[in-house]
Amino acid sequence: MKPPAIKFSRWAGWLWPGRPEPAKSWQIARRRLAVATVLAGMCFAGISAQALNLALLPNDGAAPASTQQAGPPRGVITDRQGRLLASNVPVRVLHADPQLILDRREVAEKLAPLLPGHEPADILALLAKPTRYIELDRKITPRRHAEILRLGLPGVFVSPGTLRLYPHGREAAHLLGVVDRDGLGIAGIEKSQQEQLASGAPVTLSIDLALQAILREQVSRQIERFEAIGGAGLILDMKTGELLALASLPDFDPNHLMAAEEKARFNQAAKGVFEMGSIFKVLNTAIALESGAARLDSQFEVARPMRVSRFAIRDYHPLKGPLSVPEILVHSSNIGSARMADLIGPDTQRAYLDRLGLLRASALEIPENGQPLLPPRWGRIASLTISYGHGLSVSPVQAAAAIAAAAGDGHYIRPTLLKRRPQDEIERLRIFSEDTARAVRSMMRLVVSHKAGTGNLAEVEGYLIGGKTGTAEKILNKGYDRKANRVSFVATFPAHDPAYLVFVMVDEPKGQKHSYGYATAGWVAAPAAGRIIRQMAPIVGIHPVATDQPEIRQNLLAGLSIDGEEAIYAAY
Amino acid sequence: MRVFVLLIVLLSLSGTGLYMVKRSIDARYAELARLRADIRAEKDNHAILQAEWAWLSRPDRIMRLSGNLLEMTPIEADRILPIEAIPMRRSGQTGKPSPAPAPATPAGLKKQISQTGELP
Numbered sequence: 202m203k204p205p206a207i208k209f210s211r212w213a214g215w216l217w218p219g220r221p222e223p224a225k226s227w228q229i230a231r232r233r234l235a236v237a238t239v240l241a242g243m244c245f246a247g248i249s250a251q252a253l254n255l256a257l258l259p260n261d262g263a264a265p266a267s268t269q270q271a272g273p274p275r276g277v278i279t280d281r282q283g284r285l286l287a288s289n290v291p292v293r294v295l296h297a298d299p300q301l302i303l304d305r306r307e308v309a310e311k312l313a314p315l316l317p318g319h320e321p322a323d324i325l326a327l328l329a330k331p332t333r334y335i336e337l338d339r340k341i342t343p344r345r346h347a348e349i350l351r352l353g354l355p356g357v358f359v360s361p362g363t364l365r366l367y368p369h370g371r372e373a374a375h376l377l378g379v380v381d382r383d384g385l386g387i388a389g390i391e392k393s394q395q396e397q398l399a400s401g402a403p404v405t406l407s408i409d410l411a412l413q414a415i416l417r418e419q420v421s422r423q424i425e426r427f428e429a430i431g432g433a434g435l436i437l438d439m440k441t442g443e444l445l446a447l448a449s450l451p452d453f454d455p456n457h458l459m460a461a462e463e464k465a466r467f468n469q470a471a472k473g474v475f476e477m478g479s480i481f482k483v484l485n486t487a488i489a490l491e492s493g494a495a496r497l498d499s500q501f502e503v504a505r506p507m508r509v510s511r512f513a514i515r516d517y518h519p520l521k522g523p524l525s526v527p528e529i530l531v532h533s534s535n536i537g538s539a540r541m542a543d544l545i546g547p548d549t550q551r552a553y554l555d556r557l558g559l560l561r562a563s564a565l566e567i568p569e570n571g572q573p574l575l576p577p578r579w580g581r582i583a584s585l586t587i588s589y590g591h592g593l594s595v596s597p598v599q600a601a602a603a604i605a606a607a608a609g610d611g612h613y614i615r616p617t618l619l620k621r622r623p624q625d626e627i628e629r630l631r632i633f634s635e636d637t638a639r640a641v642r643s644m645m646r647l648v649v650s651h652k653a654g655t656g657n658l659a660e661v662e663g664y665l666i667g668g669k670t671g672t673a674e675k676i677l678n679k680g681y682d683r684k685a686n687r688v689s690f691v692a693t694f695p696a697h698d699p700a701y702l703v704f705v706m707v708d709e710p711k712g713q714k715h716s717y718g719y720a721t722a723g724w725v726a727a728p729a730a731g732r733i734i735r736q737m738a739p740i741v742g743i744h745p746v747a748t749d750q751p752e753i754r755q756n757l758l759a760g761l762s763i764d765g766e767e768a769i770y771a772a773y
Numbered sequence: 774m775r776v777f778v779l780l781i782v783l784l785s786l787s788g789t790g791l792y793m794v795k796r797s798i799d800a801r802y803a804e805l806a807r808l809r810a811d812i813r814a815e816k817d818n819h820a821i822l823q824a825e826w827a828w829l830s831r832p833d834r835i836m837r838l839s840g841n842l843l844e845m846t847p848i849e850a851d852r853i854l855p856i857e858a859i860p861m862r863r864s865g866q867t868g869k870p871s872p873a874p875a876p877a878t879p880a881g882l883k884k885q886i887s888q889t890g891e892l893p
Contacts, residue, residue: 243799256792256795284827284830285823285826288820288824289820290817290822290824291820291821368824368825368827369831372831372832372833410832413832414832414836415832417834417835417868514850531841662852662855663850663851664850735847735849736847738850739848744853744855745851745853
């Protein structure tokens with residue numbers, strides 16, 4: 202083997218011969234020229250290739266960054282008339298990267314005057330976090346933006362973002378819910394419809410904003426007038442099961458969630474379960490008539506408290522007995538209702554209440570559906586107390602849907618928060634016969650129209666309103682607190698052909714001078730329901746009726762008598 | 774040699790053509806990007822305006838304004854009556870409408886119409 206040095210020297214001799222010979226120098230020069238030409242050619246070829254490459258291949262960086270966005274914007278939420286309830290607005294997000302900041306103290310001191318509600322110390326503490334992204338403010342105005350740019354702080358950026366905005370603030374706040382920082386629904390419709398909203402599709406609710414505002418206004422007015430601690434209400438379209446309004450007070454502004462108290466964020470209308478009190482007598486009456494346990498003219502003794510083992514069932518006012526079924530409802534007799542329930546029996550009662558959706562959490566399209574509280578043992582005593590609304594706690598939404606079945610045309614329709622489309626088939630479950638339903642709505646009308654009825658103050662001239670009051674003592678330390686009541690009123694209208702159900706509940710009202718010291722459902726909740734109906738009737742297109750209209754006679758029972766006199770449905 | 778020259782001319786022509794097409798595509802991409810940015814800005818403005826409209830037309834504000842400035846109150850039942858209840862003007866008669874048989878109307882209005890023959 203030859204050493205490599207010899208090889209090198211041989212190749213070197215080709216271009217740089219050791220001893221140049223004058224005869225060969227011309228030949229050497231040509232060789233050198235050729236090599237130089239090839240090298241230069243390669244350089245030019247490379248440059249041309251790169252130039253072609255740049256000119257012909259598409260360049261990805263051409264589009265400005267602002268046209269690229271991650272996914273479609275979150276879908277909007279509208280009410281049934283298309284009014285905007287939740288939307289997105291572009292905002293400027295002020296954020297900082299501590300690793301790029303030269304002097305944190307300087308940044309904090311310069312930014313603090315431009316950020317309302319921030320002290321330099323707060324910002325300094327934020328900037329000390331071991332992360333590369335610190336959000337300082339989500340709502341920078343264009344003027345602020347310019348001022349911040351003028352400060353020329355490295356490591357401080359303003360970039361475009363979106364803000365979930367609820368233009369109507371407190372209105373319907375509970376059922377809309379909220380989204381977290383990443384735009385993910387964490388409550389209400391925002392959570393339950395997360396998939397649809399995230400894909401950019403809008404969600405249309407069954408809610409009517411105008412009715413929602415009326416309901417909220419009237420319930421909050423009663424809370425103020427009676428120094429109550431809270432309240433709830435709903436308006437239900439009895440023909441479709443759509444909830445037209447759902448309010449819970451106190452409420453909160455979803456645009457300023459951090460300022461909301463825990464109690465205000467609780468949805469009493471759907472999540473809260475309560476002993477509903479006497480409004481359950483509507484269901485008890487309907488079940489008694491439907492199961493054959495009682496007829497309209499059956500008489501029940503109510504003169505003395507009903508004693509069952511160590512319990513005594515009493516009436517709010519002692520009544521002279523015996524009472525017929527309509528009289529029991531009009532006077533709201535606990536004893537009469539319990540005697541009716543005794544004839545119905547616990548098993549039949551339970552079966553009916555189950556079919557009315559009262560024993561399972563309602564299936565509204567929000568995560569906040571209250572689980573009803575059943576009695577530990579559904580025996581005789583439980584069945585007697587449930588007949589007048591104690592011993593079984595349900596949510597206002599559940600109670601409203603069940604009463605709508607009894608007072609409407611006998612069908613149970615699952616309540617919904619989403620607007621039904623015309624092609625949607627409504628699932629109707631027949632629970633009560635047409636005859637039972639007619640009797641129940643006639644009696645509910647008498648609760649309002651009869652002078653002895655507990656719901657007189659719900660009467661509104663021109664509209665036939667039916668209803669039932671409920672005054673339930675609140676549970677306090679395993680017993681009942683006689684002073685703290687939860688009062689409610691359930692109204693249906695028009696009473697002869699119920700289309701809408703209005704439910705009003707007020708928590709712990711206190712007797713006032715203007716109510717002669719009373720704080721019962723008839724004084725607190727019934728007038729609110731009447732005012733709601735008076736305001737909503739023109740909006741939903743229900744016209745005033747005259748008492749001599751034939752369909753009133755057809756749809757209400759004739760010849761019911763209360764306290765020995767024939768009852769009349771309209772006195773005006 | 775002639776073929777070679779022709780080939781070079783053809784090549785440079787097609788190269789130039791290709792380059793011009795490429796440039797025009799680039800220009801269109803830029804135009805597209807600009808339009809997209811415009812659309813986005815318009816959508817943003819639209820969203821802001823819609824939110825502002827919702828904010829300005831919120832029921833409690835309208836209620837307050839209509840109460841304070843227009844002295845409007847909820848409609849009472851006696852302000853509403855079916856169209857048949859309105860008396861028709863008889864042909865040939867001028868000026869004075871005559872009372873027509875009014876079907877079911879709320880009591881108050883009905884009385885008023887039958888007494889005066891006019892809507893209040």
